[in-house]
Amino acid sequence: MNNIKDIIKSANSQKPDKYNILTFPTHERYETQLCKTGHNFYSCHIQNNKKWNKEQTAVPENYYILPENQVINYIDFDFILVQSKYWQYQVAMDIIKSRPLPIIVLEHTLPTPETVSQENIQAMKQMVGHINVFISEFSKSEWGIENNSKVIYHGVDSETFKPIEVDKENYILTVANDFKNRNYCLNYEGWNRITENLNAVLVGENNGELSKACKSADELALEYNKCKVYLNTTTLSPIPMSLLEAMSCGCAVVSTATCMIPEVIQDGLNGFISNDEKELREKTEMLLDNEELRKTMGENARKTIQNMFSEQRFLDEWNNTFDQICEAKKI
C-alpha cells in the first residue's frame, strides 16, 4: 500500500514542508538538535534496545515515539535515518523489505578494534546508506566509506552554551557518561592519573557511582561556567561534544590530541593538547593558577566554536541532506 501511496504522492505533491523521518533513539542531545530542523522525527523503539532517556533530556515536541516494536503503516515516512550499525541498520533493512525507503546512515562512532572484531568491522563497512554522514573527516577516513559520503560537523547551541557571569570554583571538570565502562575510548584510567590529588569533578551518567548527569542543558552550561579548567581525556572519540560545549562556554580546555581534536584546538591558542599525560597535568595546573591565560584561551575557544560549529550551519547542512535524499527517492 505504501508503495502505491508513495507513487501517488510523488506524482502529485510538491516538496513537503516537513519530512517524516523514521529514526531510532541514539544520542538524545544530538537528536534534540536535529529536531531543530523542524521536521517530524518518528522514533522506532525496539524491545531490549536503547530508549530515549527522558530523565536526562526532554523529548522535543516534534519527536514522536512509536509503540514498541511497531512501524506504523499510516505514517508516510520519507526516509530512514539510521544512527547505529549495531542494531538499527539491521532493523532498517527489515523495514525496507515492505516499505522501500531511502536510508541515511549517520555514523557517530569510529571502528574500534578494541571492542569489535576485525570481521565485524569489515561487515559494518558494508552497511551503507543512500547517503552516509560522518561527524568528522577523521571518522570518514577511518571508516573508509567514500561513496555518497559527507561530513556534517556537530553544531553547538552557543546560546545555551555561553559564558555566564558566575564565580569560578577551583576545580577541573570532565563530562562523561558511562566513563569506567568506556575506558577504551574515554580513557577513564588516564583521567585518574592526570587528575590524581587535583580537585577534579566528574559530571555525567555513571550509575550514580562516580557522578550524576545534569538534568538540563542549562544546568550543564552552568557546570562548564563554574569550573576553572575543562579536561578531556578521550582517546577514541571523533570529536567529543562535551569538549565543544565547554569551549563554547568560554572554558579553558586541556585535551588529548586524538582523532579530530587537533583540527579544532591549536595548542596554546584556544586550548592545550597533548598525548603525554604528564604534559596534560602540567598544562592543567598552569591554567588553574593563571586567570589571565584562562580568560584568553576561553575567549579564543568560544570564537573557534562559533566559526566551526555553528548550529545554523549544522541545521542547514542537515536540511540539505534531507532534501538530497528525498530528491534521490523521486528518481
Next chain:
Amino acid sequence: MKTQIVYDDPSTIEGFETVDVKYGTSGLEQIVNNSSEEIYITNCLDKVDFQEANKILMIALTKLRLNGKIVVNGTNLRTLCLNVIANEVDAENFSKVISNCSSLRDSSDIEEILIQHNLTIETNVIRGNTYEITAIRTNS
C-alpha cells in the same frame, strides 16, 4: 498538534494527542477547533456503530486546521464482500473480521463525506480488506 483517535488501543504514538473514543466523544470535543495539523483515525470507526462513526468523523473534521491532513483507515465493506464472494475470504475469517466490528462502510462513503466537507483527497488506497484515506483541508 497531531491527534490520534483510537478505540481502546494502547499502542499509540507518544507525542501525539491521543483520544480514546471507547466511552464517547467528550475527549475529542474538548480539543480546540482547527487546532490539529494532522489527525489520524486509526482502526477506530469500525469499532463503533454507524451513527457514532459519523459523529466521530464530523467532530474530528472540526478540529483540523487549514492545510491540515486527516488519515482514516478501517475495514472496507465492498472489498470484504467481494473477497467473500470470490472465496478469497472464507466464512471463518469473515467471522473474525466482523466480530471486531460494530459497523462497516466503504472507503468511497468516507471519501464522499470528506469531499462534502471541502477536503481534498490525497490518496485512497485499498490493501486486502482495509482502506486508508489521506485528505487535506484545502479551504475553510
